Amino acid sequence: MKTFFLSIYLFAFSCLLLGQSTTSFIVVGENTNREVVAKGDRLDISKIKVENITKSTIYLAWETVYNSFPKEWDCSMCQHGDCQIGIPKGSEFKALRADQQGFIAIHVMPGSYSGEGTVKFKIYDRDHPEYFETLTFEVEVL
Amino acid sequence: MKRFSHFWWSLCFLFVFTTVYGQQQEHLIIGRTTGELSLDGEKVRVFGFTNTLSGQVTLPGTTIDVRTGDRVVLDFWNISQGNPHVIFIDSISLERRTKEGALAEEQAVYHMDHGYYHFTAPAPGTYLYYCSENFPFNLQAGMFGVMIVRSEVPVQPVRQELLWCSFELDLAWQELALLETENGTEPNEPPVYDPEYFLLNGRPVKEVETLLSNAGESTEPVLLRLVNAGQWQHEISFPAAVKVQPVSAGKALPRTKRYQQLILKPRETFELLVYPTEGDKKYRVKYVFRDPVSERIKHRAFLSLY
Numbered sequence: 439m440k441t442f443f444l445s446i447y448l449f450a451f452s453c454l455l456l457g458q459s460t461t462s463f464i465v466v467g468e469n470t471n472r473e474v475v476a477k478g479d480r481l482d483i484s485k486i487k488v489e490n491i492t493k494s495t496i497y498l499a500w501e502t503v504y505n506s507f508p509k510e511w512d513c514s515m516c517q518h519g520d521c522q523i524g525i526p527k528g529s530e531f532k533a534l535r536a537d538q539q540g541f542i543a544i545h546v547m548p549g550s551y552s553g554e555g556t557v558k559f560k561i562y563d564r565d566h567p568e569y570f571e572t573l574t575f576e577v578e579v580l
Numbered sequence: 581m582k583r584f585s586h587f588w589w590s591l592c593f594l595f596v597f598t599t600v601y602g603q604q605q606e607h608l609i610i611g612r613t614t615g616e617l618s619l620d621g622e623k624v625r626v627f628g629f630t631n632t633l634s635g636q637v638t639l640p641g642t643t644i645d646v647r648t649g650d651r652v653v654l655d656f657w658n659i660s661q662g663n664p665h666v667i668f669i670d671s672i673s674l675e676r677r678t679k680e681g682a683l684a685e686e687q688a689v690y691h692m693d694h695g696y697y698h699f700t701a702p703a704p705g706t707y708l709y710y711c712s713e714n715f716p717f718n719l720q721a722g723m724f725g726v727m728i729v730r731s732e733v734p735v736q737p738v739r740q741e742l743l744w745c746s747f748e749l750d751l752a753w754q755e756l757a758l759l760e761t762e763n764g765t766e767p768n769e770p771p772v773y774d775p776e777y778f779l780l781n782g783r784p785v786k787e788v789e790t791l792l793s794n795a796g797e798s799t800e801p802v803l804l805r806l807v808n809a810g811q812w813q814h815e816i817s818f819p820a821a822v823k824v825q826p827v828s829a830g831k832a833l834p835r836t837k838r839y840q841q842l843i844l845k846p847r848e849t850f851e852l853l854v855y856p857t858e859g860d861k862k863y864r865v866k867y868v869f870r871d872p873v874s875e876r877i878k879h880r881a882f883l884s885l886y
Contacts, residue, residue: 482692482694483692512632512633512634512635513633513634514633514634514659516659516692519661520661521614521659522614523615523630523633523634523635523637524633525634543692545659546633547633
């Protein structure tokens, strides 16, 4: 009996610990966007949203972990709070309040260059970097 | 037969007229609030207008180059979060339309929106375009560029054409522009305008070494397009020995024994022909930034002409 209660206690404690280390945010919808653009046209915006699922403010950070966009393409990205020039190595979101949604978006002007490319962003809570999501944008220019 | 040939002549004229004169010119202008300028080894955040997604902001921003009579469409793509921005040109009426051509309800363009500003290119000259929202903070933060309107036929052959766009930067005002753009916080009482940086084409004016390239054998003048994008009065003094001639008739520069001086008020532009000097004598141009309220000179620089 004693062992049984001890097991229950340990299980509950583990759940609590796991709960603390699990995510403070989720990806809204798919974590991969696939876009097709005609040559000479432009991709105004492709956006993936994330949501704060805690009851407090969180600070999300992101890093570019993969970028195979052809160098001829002119592109940039925005994160919740700021729009970057080009696609930098990383930055941070503006504070995300409880239940608030944020986003990462890309913009591409391929000019006359057809081809395909993928960019991946690792996104994580600054205070709990052990948990992360990867947001992927695949773009094909025909 | 005669009538027939008149018809064809008219048709030809119409064809040439519509293809050469009054063409539609579309220019992409991207609004930015996260530009960076390197000044005295420090990174200074600036706003601005570019025409690429990955290109850094320059001061002035992307140049619009059109011919008089052209129907111009500025495709303003606002890629900056927070409050909206707008394109404005003093003395030109811009009509904001949707992509499909319908009249838009408001002039301002929000984040990730496009605003299509339609107008007919006016008389030849140099014009400053800028963001008039939250005026003058967004302009002061760097949201400006230059539009050049050319005549159909060049009035005067020139060997070189240069833009000198002078500007000051007050970092405290820069901060106010950021606050307003990002948080919607409008300043109650802006601090006294007290710029730290004085720029010519985006570089500290003191770092600009030579203004014009050597004339060599050429006797043709250089066309200078002078623009004051700042808040203060800019005074540009040319040595009296250098022949300068305003492009517009009846606008002679006031002369003293040593100098002929051009005074540019905020957002004012001027075109000047500068003729090559004879001999090897070095001439210097004086650039002065003057506070129009106190009338005190805040910054002065001497630059080599050739």
